[in-house]
Amino acid sequence: MVTQGPFHGRHALVTGGTRGIGLAIARRLIAEGAPVTILGRNAVRAEQTAREIGAAGFAAADVTDRDGFIAAIREAEERHGGISILVNNAGQAESAPFLKTAPEQFSRMFSVNLESVVTACQAVLPGMVAAGSGRIVNVASTAGLKGYRYVSAYVAAKHAVVGLTRALALETAETGVTVNAVCPGFADTDLVRESVARIREKTGREEAEIIADMVRDNPQxxxxxxxxxxxxxxxxxxxxxxxxxxQALAVAGGEVM
Known part of the structure; x- marks a missing residue:
């Protein structure tokens, strides 16, 4: 495990850190010297991933379980010190036409994508403010900056994350804490590849055609x-x-300008 670097001694917590974008973020923070705690729902997978990438530790919690999530954060702080860098990456997307989207789906999308961010920020911000420094980065989506068909609940939740980011940035502007969001477009993750495989199985379309349809709004x-x-x-x-x-920084090949 790297012990020196620009983030040496700055404890980072990455939610949804066992795969995809969260895993890539955890790896980079470790490479920069941060002691990283990765949080995932599956304890076995989180422990294995932490060991493989050289993380300082792991925590297991469902981010929609407020009490369990806070308990996992407190345990991570007890083991590795206060959280200096919080990356709210955990999220989920469900699709359906708006008129077929049940209230329960809106509740699920807001719970995992927005309320989990609220929980984590309320848990770590007091310590950051007391320390006079801290970084919160919320992994939103281009869906937080524009509209997409058939994912209205997800789009609404991610827009709310961006709004929350801006509100917290103003409230913490004089404390040494910054609050920002990154907004990726469709990314080359196992979740997207699994989605492509499901579409291919249902429609018989070729993988390249499906991906081309996904990235049609990406100029690159x-x-x-x-x-x-x-x-x-x-x-x-x-x-x-x-x-x-x-700020809400789009990482999307120019899809949002």
């Missing part, structure tokens, strides 16, 4: 590499971005 016409998102997060968490707060 490609899936985003998770490491590109991780680069943005690491920059926002660094000292050089201390004047950057309340």
């Amino acid at each position: 016409k490609r899936l985003i590499d998770p490491d590109e998102v991780a680069d943005a997060v690491v920059w926002l968490a660094g000292e050089g971005a201390r004047s950057v707060t309340g």
Whole structure:
């Protein structure tokens, strides 16, 4: 495990850190010297991932279980010190036409994508403010900056995350804490590949055609590499971005300008 670097001694917590974008972020923070706690729902997977990437530790919790989530954060702080960098990456997307989207689906999307961010921020902000420094980076989505068909609940939740980010940035502007969001487009993760496989099974379409349809609004016409998102997060968490707060940074090949 790296022990020196620009983030040496700055305890980072990455939710949803066992796969995809969250895993890429955790790896980059570790490479920069941060002791990282990765949080996931599955304890076995979280422990295994933490060991494989050289994380300082792991925590297991469902981010929609407020009490369990807070308990996991407190346990991580007891083991590795207060949270200096919080990356709210855990999220989920469900699709359905709006008129077929049940209230329960809206509740689920707001619970996992928005309320979990509220829980984590309320848990760690007092310590950051007391320390006079801290970085919160919320992994939102281009869905937090524009509309998409058939994912209205997800779009609404991610727009709320961006709004929350801006409000917290103003409230913490004089405390040494910054609050920002990164907004990836469709990224080359196992979740997206699994979605492509399901579409292919249902429709018989070729993988390349399905991906081309996904990225049709991306001027670069490609899936985003998770490491590109991780680069943005690491920059926002660094000292050089201390004047950057309340921003929603699109990592999407020019899809949102």
